[in-house]
Amino acid sequence: SASQDLDLGILETVMGQLDASRIRENLRELSREPHLSSTPRDEELVQLLLQRWRDAESGLDSAETFEYEVLLSLPSQEQPNSVTVVDPTGNILFSCRRSEENVTGEQEGPDVVPPYAAYAPPGTPQGLLVYANQGSEEDFKELQNRGIRLEGTIALTRYGGVGRGAKAVNAAKHGVAGVLVYTDPSDINDGQSSPSQTFPYSWGLPPSGVERGSYLEYFGDPLTPYLPANPSSFRLDPANASGFPPIPAQPIGFEDAKVLLCNLQGASAPETWQGALGCEYRLGPGFRSDGNFSADSQVNVSVHNRLELRNSSNVLGIIRGAVEPDRYVLYGNHRDSWVHGAVDPSSGTAVLLEVTRALGTLLKKGTWRPRRSVIFGSWGAEEFGLIGSTEFTEEFFSKLQERTVAYINVDISVFANVSLRAQGTPPIQSVVFTAAKQIPAPGRSSLSIYDNWIQYSNRSSPVYGLVPSLGTLGAGSDYAPFIHFLGISSMDLAYTYDRSKTSARIYPTYHTAFDTFGYVDNFVDPGFSSHQAVSRVVGNVLLRLSDSLFLPLNVSDYSETLRSFLQAAQQDLGALLEQHSISLGPLVAAVDKFEGAAAALDERISELQKGTPDPLQVRMLNDQLMLLERSFLNSRAFPEERYYSHVLWAPRTGSVATFPGLANACSAAMNTAPGSAAWAEVQRQLSIVVAAVEAAAATLRPVADL
Amino acid sequence: SASQDLDLGILETVMGQLDASRIRENLRELSREPHLSSTPRDEELVQLLLQRWRDAESGLDSAETFEYEVLLSLPSQEQPNSVTVVDPTGNILFSCRRSEENVTGEQEGPDVVPPYAAYAPPGTPQGLLVYANQGSEEDFKELQNRGIRLEGTIALTRYGGVGRGAKAVNAAKHGVAGVLVYTDPSDINDGQSSPSQTFPYSWGLPPSGVERGSYLEYFGDPLTPYLPANPSSFRLDPANASGFPPIPAQPIGFEDAKVLLCNLQGASAPETWQGALGCEYRLGPGFRSDGNFSADSQVNVSVHNRLELRNSSNVLGIIRGAVEPDRYVLYGNHRDSWVHGAVDPSSGTAVLLEVTRALGTLLKKGTWRPRRSVIFGSWGAEEFGLIGSTEFTEEFFSKLQERTVAYINVDISVFANVSLRAQGTPPIQSVVFTAAKQIPAPGRSSLSIYDNWIQYSNRSSPVYGLVPSLGTLGAGSDYAPFIHFLGISSMDLAYTYDRSKTSARIYPTYHTAFDTFGYVDNFVDPGFSSHQAVSRVVGNVLLRLSDSLFLPLNVSDYSETLRSFLQAAQQDLGALLEQHSISLGPLVAAVDKFEGAAAALDERISELQKGTPDPLQVRMLNDQLMLLERSFLNSRAFPEERYYSHVLWAPRTGSVATFPGLANACSAAMNTAPGSAAWAEVQRQLSIVVAAVEAAAATLRPVADL
Numbered sequence A, B: 001s002a003s004q005d006l007d008l009g010i011l012e013t014v015m016g017q018l019d020a021s022r023i024r025e026n027l028r029e030l031s032r033e034p035h036l037s038s039t040p041r042d043e044e045l046v047q048l049l050l051q052r053w054r055d056a057e058s059g060l061d062s063a064e065t066f067e068y069e070v071l072l073s074l075p076s077q078e079q080p081n082s083v084t085v086v087d088p089t090g091n092i093l094f095s096c097r098r099s100e101e102n103v104t105g106e107q108e109g110p111d112v113v114p115p116y117a118a119y120a121p122p123g124t125p126q127g128l129l130v131y132a133n134q135g136s137e138e139d140f141k142e143l144q145n146r147g148i149r150l151e152g153t154i155a156l157t158r159y160g161g162v163g164r165g166a167k168a169v170n171a172a173k174h175g176v177a178g179v180l181v182y183t184d185p186s187d188i189n190d191g192q193s194s195p196s197q198t199f200p201y202s203w204g205l206p207p208s209g210v211e212r213g214s215y216l217e218y219f220g221d222p223l224t225p226y227l228p229a230n231p232s233s234f235r236l237d238p239a240n241a242s243g244f245p246p247i248p249a250q251p252i253g254f255e256d257a258k259v260l261l262c263n264l265q266g267a268s269a270p271e272t273w274q275g276a277l278g279c280e281y282r283l284g285p286g287f288r289s290d291g292n293f294s295a296d297s298q299v300n301v302s303v304h305n306r307l308e309l310r311n312s313s314n315v316l317g318i319i320r321g322a323v324e325p326d327r328y329v330l331y332g333n334h335r336d337s338w339v340h341g342a343v344d345p346s347s348g349t350a351v352l353l354e355v356t357r358a359l360g361t362l363l364k365k366g367t368w369r370p371r372r373s374v375i376f377g378s379w380g381a382e383e384f385g386l387i388g389s390t391e392f393t394e395e396f397f398s399k400l401q402e403r404t405v406a407y408i409n410v411d412i413s414v415f416a417n418v419s420l421r422a423q424g425t426p427p428i429q430s431v432v433f434t435a436a437k438q439i440p441a442p443g444r445s446s447l448s449i450y451d452n453w454i455q456y457s458n459r460s461s462p463v464y465g466l467v468p469s470l471g472t473l474g475a476g477s478d479y480a481p482f483i484h485f486l487g488i489s490s491m492d493l494a495y496t497y498d499r500s501k502t503s504a505r506i507y508p509t510y511h512t513a514f515d516t517f518g519y520v521d522n523f524v525d526p527g528f529s530s531h532q533a534v535s536r537v538v539g540n541v542l543l544r545l546s547d548s549l550f551l552p553l554n555v556s557d558y559s560e561t562l563r564s565f566l567q568a569a570q571q572d573l574g575a576l577l578e579q580h581s582i583s584l585g586p587l588v589a590a591v592d593k594f595e596g597a598a599a600a601l602d603e604r605i606s607e608l609q610k611g612t613p614d615p616l617q618v619r620m621l622n623d624q625l626m627l628l629e630r631s632f633l634n635s636r637a638f639p640e641e642r643y644y645s646h647v648l649w650a651p652r653t654g655s656v657a658t659f660p661g662l663a664n665a666c667s668a669a670m671n672t673a674p675g676s677a678a679w680a681e682v683q684r685q686l687s688i689v690v691a692a693v694e695a696a697a698a699t700l701r702p703v704a705d706l
């Protein structure tokens, strides 16, 4: 019936049926073999998903694949990439490993892709080695300021600080010829670096472990920006495509990095550049004469990556809504991994399959059908740059934008087994909180997930007091095209670390051949209770979004964000803006208007909920809630930032937590003359934000007002 | 109730109450004084509209003004523009009139703006005169090919062929220093040119009449593209704004043009360049020695136009919908005129006021409230470039896009009193036909408007057989931002000429000081029965859109358009594309898919209409109908074409009636080498169209399918 609402009995049933051991079995199967995007095993997993989602007893209404032809970057099998130290006569003094050490029998074999930097161009640069810390702009400037000649060098950098591709971009600006990237034990292992202290003896990264990854600057298939990568689609000539690293790059393990770094000559690196390799880090250029190599030895980086058009599939499964089939709740994760990908992404896919099994079972029994449609996505080629999900949003741009209530992403479902971590836009905070309060925390059965969470990560909200911290959404997983390109309220859910116990950048075997089922089973989440907890949170949030008569999107939680962005702008940019006669007054007025409209809408919802509201009234109100996020989109705000259209969540440089367009424009204008084009851009960005906030307020006002 | 449907009794009542004499009285008041944008009389009319729309007995639910600060261009009062013939010593041999002849007592006075070319830059170029026909690119090339030196000349052009601003743009490319534009009697008066043959003795344009107009290239406030021109909004420096004519320009009457043109020396102009001024048109440069002027005389064009930021208001009136207040039917017209503007735009505003009076009366009586909301707009500053309506669409971009069912525009309601003329996108064809069949044709009471219309303008539809021709929407009035920028199904309605009786470009006194109440009352529509007919068509269409349970948007009529665009592409571009290995196959497949989805949707609607459909089911289906037009939008398709985002209706050069992006890209690529960037753009444009048609088909498919 048109008044179908959330059934708490069904919710309880689903919570009860989500099963840790089934998730464990899913994970075992999913991570049994490496399943790099578009390989035969990836295709086998496509079939596995189809089979599960088409199962007569526990499947969905329908499931199908959507194949795209996308540009991947793969290392050459014939010509392996290499990193060597060579003396002036060309003798090889040292070679970095070409693959990880086979410590569990799973690190070898034809399907284990050797470590490489996807999309780094082929080339064989050779030069003196320098150490460039994290490869940030400041890092290279620091080297330059110290008079170190960077032209023609090979820069050794460590992961962290800036994105992978940015290290190569920054390096190339200074004439660096090639980039090496390694993971320092201080950044991943809390300093531990010996084989006996690392996997398989702990969750630590073994010395030979190498983080693979995409070095693309943009997300989505690089040859088809803004168009779905169908076989017939227009493709850029790769020579005209943008976003590839400008110079060859190669990742290495810390075992090899140590040999290179601990033999460098030159001045000591700054304190903050030091790491846990057990030597003093020096800057170079070149090796010290009393070390393993002669002082005139150079480092040779040979990269033979190749760009290839490959077929990559998304699998989409649908449960048709009973009442409002044209309203979609989306829930997805990528399927492709770098190697076995037990944590990334299979811990998420194992949860996804358990959630669809539990819901599918109720569906096939006839016990339940959601009010709204639910669409499940298994995305391809995420590791290469969120490609499958981006192509999906490009192909179905209009209808997804018009009809989607929210997007739930669970990529890595369990980083560690300590606390929930949620990222998302403000409207989803309340539904995540509600779900988290309803579910016991794994291993702490007297506490709810919420009560546990607030102990590990919290903030003081001016509205609610102490609450768990909801993180913001960058572009780290497939939610990016949904929030930034389509303006759909999105979230990313996972279990994570106790940050007082580890400072690891991410779980240690991330993107290495050590991210295996045994790793998860023994170290990440023995017993799989955290996986189960995540499946329950997701299931709970999903059911609330799909089944509640009134959408559980609390749009007035945007008021707090807007207010805090505004205050940051006033405090940190206000004086500067005033100097240039730019007033924040219109922005203050717009935020006030938003706050008023949101509060009034909350009132109206409360009023309506007291009676038996007319289905059309509820629909109209829900449309306001659903479409609020869309009102913050401006496809012309950031023409240089591919896909980023959300005026509040576009990438922000600088430390002021405020409107990104305004912050970035201020940074760029800071040292220019009054009246410069950069200052005009500040005013333009301010007007864009004002217009967006005004439009958001207009969306929330009573619908027959302008 | 949620099933509220169109009430045919109400429809009949409204048809009966729309009154010709009230429209006549409206027009008398509206056109009593000149009401150029942002002048005191324009502001008085704002108050008149507010008063009418707030009337206790015949007003709307609410009405308010929205003021923008926009850049207008006005002639200097201190330094009038002038066009003179001067001899080498600087003696003035001839001066063009500075104002029109005061034939009815209404052509003089402080509020009659002298003829000028809005946005033409100030300057006082002087040079030999050339005749450049319509000032098209081909026209100037023809002169160049004939060896006529254009550098430093003054080009005399006639209205027609290309837009106003384009004449100056084309001229400047050839080094021309100034442009004159006149209206040839052959283009406006069917050749008649003597005072006794023209107004006030006929509807013809008097010899002194001058067409004013905007010479802007883009529409919308020139300083705030894509942002509402609120006082605090970011504004471009006018020096950085684009779209202004590059050289001074000035319009003149044919009385003065005759003196200039009939004294030119040089070769005879081509046959098609000849007109009705009673002499042989020659090309120049310069005057013949046996005429009125010495051969070395030059023409001086002195333009002193000034850019000014002025306040311009829109008036918005709202009738709140009873059932779906968040669905809007928009109906608007501009309010500002060049002089008295009896035809343009007051004939439309007179109709608008009569329609709102009739509906408001029923509303205030409590007899009627529409199912959906109706928003009435009186736009400001249209004559300067659709400025008010564009700012409105910029300010309310998201909510208008999400909620608007259709936009109805009636600018000039009666060009002439012979036949209906309708322009619009395919989904509105059927509702206009239905309305036109229900209303008697003025002066031919045995015929319906439809039956009369089909006699004057028809085409053979592959689906329906002989039907009246629905024109397409360019950018001639305020519908432009609605269809091109927001993708809202739009229409423009008017009564018009018998094209077998006149070849006039437009009604003769267009944009002159002769467009007065007496002109309309005596020559355009004595008795106002055509005005009444238009008010009935509008009222009928509006009520059907606002009140029908199922939206009367026939989306399957887009199949015919897509099919004909496709066939034109195949026939006229297919061979060329094939030579460059570009296949239309994916487009064929997309159009087939659209056709199938539209036909299936029609089936579903028929099925639903047989029963008593659930209100939510109807709403979902209506959303598909409403949002279809949006699926053809691509804000990145034509980055050079400001506001144009509709993939089917963007401006098209060339004669092949097909997808504009594809056609334009083919024209540009035609003479380039295979593999050029221009050919890549052809492929990109083809992919954009395919993606749009695929998205449109996806919008029409059952909502729980992808």
Ligand SMILES: [Ca+2]
Binding pocket: A220, A221, A223, A224, A225, A226, A227, A228, A229, A390, A391, A394
């Ligand atoms: Ca793409």
Ligand SMILES: [Ca+2]
Binding pocket: B220, B221, B223, B224, B225, B226, B227, B228, B229, B390, B391, B394
């Ligand atoms: Ca504007």
Ligand SMILES: [Zn+2]
Binding pocket: A334, A344, A345, A382, A411, A412, A477
């Ligand atoms: Zn992942």
Ligand SMILES: [Zn+2]
Binding pocket: A344, A383, A511
């Ligand atoms: Zn990953």
Ligand SMILES: [Zn+2]
Binding pocket: B334, B344, B345, B382, B411, B412, B477
């Ligand atoms: Zn007009």
Ligand SMILES: [Zn+2]
Binding pocket: B344, B383, B511
């Ligand atoms: Zn006009």
